[in-house]
Amino acid sequence: MNVMLRTDRLAKKFGRVEALNSLTLEVPEGSVFALVGPNGAGKTTAMKICLNMVRPSSGTAEVLGVDSRKLSPTELARIGYVSETRQLPDWMKVGRFLAYCKEFYPAWNDADAAEFVRAYELPLDRPLKSLSRGQRVKAALAASLAYHPSLLFLDEPFSNLDVLVRDQLIETIIGAGSETTVFLASHDLAEIESFATHVAYMDQGSIQFTDEMGALSARFREVEVVLETASPMAADIPATWLNPDQSGVVVRFTDSRFDAADHAAQIRRHFPIVREVNVRAMPLRSIFVALAKSAKARG
Amino acid sequence: MHPTLQILRKDIERLWWAVLFTLVLLAVWAFQEATRASVDPFNQPPPVSWLNMGLPFVWSLLIALVLHEDSLVGDRQFWVALPCGWRPLLAAKKAFIVAFIQLPYFLATAAILRARGFNPVSHLPHLLWKQLVLLGLILPVLAAATMVKNLSQFMLLIVTVASGVVLSSTSLNIASAQTDNTWDVRWILALSTLCAGAVVVVMLQFARRFTLRSRVVGVITAFAAASLYSWLPRDTSAAIYVAFSPVQPDPPALSVSLASREPDFYQQRRWYNFQRTTVLLPVTVDGLPFGRDAYGTEVRLDQIVLEMTGANGDKYEADWLNYSNGVRRNRIEARLDELGERWQAISFYIPAVWNSTSRGPVTIHGRILARFYRWGEHTEVRQGERTEIPVGYCSNAFRGDATSGPRTLSTLDCETAEVAPGDLLVLPTGRLFEHAFYGPSLFLPDPWLSPLRHGTNSIAGNVLATPWTVAPKTLFHAVLIDYTIPNVDLNRYVVHEPVKPEAAK
DSSP states (O other): OOEEEEEEEEEEEETTEEEEEEEEEEEETTOEEEEEOSTTSSHHHHHHHHTTSSOOSEEEEEETTEEGGGOOHHHHTTEEEEETTSBOOTTSBHHHHHHHHHTTOTTOOHHHHHHHHHHHTOOTTSBGGGSOHHHHHHHHHHHHHTTOOSEEEEESTTTTOOHHHHHHHHHHHHHTOTTSEEEEEESOHHHHHTTOSEEEEEETTEEEEEEEHHHHHHHOEEEEEEESSOOOOOTTOOTTEEEEEEETTEEEEEETTOOHHHHHHHHHHHOSSEEEEEEEEOOHHHHHHHHHHHHHHHO | OOHHHHHHHHHHHHHHHHHHHHHHHHHHHHHHHHHOSOOOGGGOOHHHHHHHHHHHHHHHHHHHHHHHTTOSSSSOBSGGGSTTOHHHHHHHHHHHHIIIIIHHHHHHHHHHHHHTTOOTTTTHHHHHHHHHHHHHHHHHHHHHHHHSSSHHHHHHHHHHHHHHHHHHHHHTOHHHHTTSTTHHHHHHHHHHHHHHHHHHHHHHHHHTOOHHHHHHHHHHHHHHHHHHHHHSOHHHHHHHHHHTSOOOSSOOOOEEEEOOOOOOHHHHHHTOOTTOEEEEEEEEEEOOSSOTTOTTEEEEEEEEEEEEEOTTSOEEEOOSTTSSSSSOSSOEEEEEEOSSSOEEEEEEOSHHHHHHHTTSOEEEEEEEEEEEEEEOOOEEEOBTOEEEETTEEEEEEEESOTTTGGGOEEEEEEEEOOSSOOEEEEEETTSOGGGSOOOSOSSOSOOTTOSOEEEEEEEESSOTTOOEEEEEEEEEEEEEEEEEEEEEOGGGGEEEOOOOHHHHO
């Protein structure tokens, strides 16, 4: 497995504020890697360090096999970057903007650019500053995808966009195929669930966990056990059962190491007389909420 | 298209209106410089004076504007993630400045020279020198623009620096540094320091975007340049001046010693002042290779250092840079007076210092800068004519008529396009040599934007349409001379003491 982006104990301090704390992750080639977490978690800082826009306080980031501090035009020509915070040359008309970007990227494909313009209904003769936020993101994305980047950084690309535009952009990202690895930062779990292949959850500058989406979905289950009689929960329940909660004869918890083959036996070991067991798959949002609650309970 | 050209094209598209504005201002300035009737720099039509300040200001804004099209401070810039690198970006900005500031200015100065009768090709060194002077503005402005976040911060910085310069020139007495005869050494040193620091800042910002470090370097550079200009010891500036001046292979051995003359009434009048005690020591300068009044050569002596050591070992040093105002220490002014015979003049502004110094015999250690000039070909400039002289042109204007009597005024205006024109010997034709003008220089210091240096001399009184004789003076030797005069009783040479309040009544 080729790694397109790797960070090793990456840290960044702004004065006394610790924006990143020992961030270590790997983004495999062809993946759509989502870095999720609340606002202020350090996602944008991590992304800017990877693009050499911000210098790390310690640790390293390797992008396309090169130290991010030494990224040359050769590597940057293979990288796309769309961010809500990036200052576009607003005075440029869309057509001029695309023409301007084209000159910097040898792999630029005019036909693809024209196709994006058509699909996104971009008005070529209007300045970027007069476009809606959705149109601006589309223009930036068109300018980033027209040269088929090996690695595409998307920093909160969908925030404040209406559903139709969001779906259109997601379609584009999925359509980019395996030739483009996507590294995406978002605070909205729901929006990335449908297409991310990997996910890392960040909070207060640290990675809480990272996993493949498939494995994550398979691993987490919401479990509801209905007992015959109300008896207190055993003290030695597994640590992988997160946030256990009992209400009368009903016990609920999140199994973070769900194994279908062993699940029934494990339930029986801890609850001898069980009337009913309900196991439900969890959406990403519920998994993160469970993890966050568990972390908070552990202090 | 190469990234440099792509960025340059983008900047031109964006800032064409600002470029057009600066080019129009430059054209207006060049037209007025080329066509003005009067060469008197203190009597210019207002727009010229205004443009001499206005053009650098709008150029500074243009530089800041083009730089902030691709800002270097912050982490949101569009260009940072573009595959172009910092070198093409810097090259594009530099190309913009060359194309729309330096080249137009070069063409404007060449056009001015041509319009004023000078051949721009033969004065190419001067035009290139003006480009260097312009670079002295461009580099610090470029450096300042790279260190600030936006145009508002840039404007704030410009206003702060301008206020600092004005404040310094009044409270720290930078202006008095200009009275130093080698003051051009000061500003060239200060400007060179500023430019060197600016280059470091620009490279740091473009290559690494180390804004904090760049700002530290910028502040240190500004202080270093200001310090060099204001507080560079006078003997250091004189030594540098001598090091870059022509030197004769077999220099004369000059010495200064005490003579036995007494100051005459006229000398006493010259030094009369209520505020100070003045002594006039008669001195002789031996070893001059020619007589002082020998026609064709001239030597100028300027006091660089004067130190007095009292019998009890106390030392007092004349401090020129601070003598007129600002921070003062001893407030002793000293100079080698050249009117008629030579005199070592020393003025004491603080009575306590005078009382202490004059208590017993003192030993005087001095250093003078001797500059030897050779006069060039003489040219007569007649009334109402613009006459070519070896270093430029002179015009002779006469105001008044035969009935005006003492109210007539004969004025000589000269202009030159030489990089270092030296001085002009100017004397009304047929007059005695002693009436010649001995200003530090007829031509004013480098006039910033204009490629021409101007100078004016005039005689008021019964001078009916006097022709003037003009000859360029060429410096051919400069040397520093140290001398010691032991056991001087200053009381013996006092020409004036401050009037005591009761005596004044």
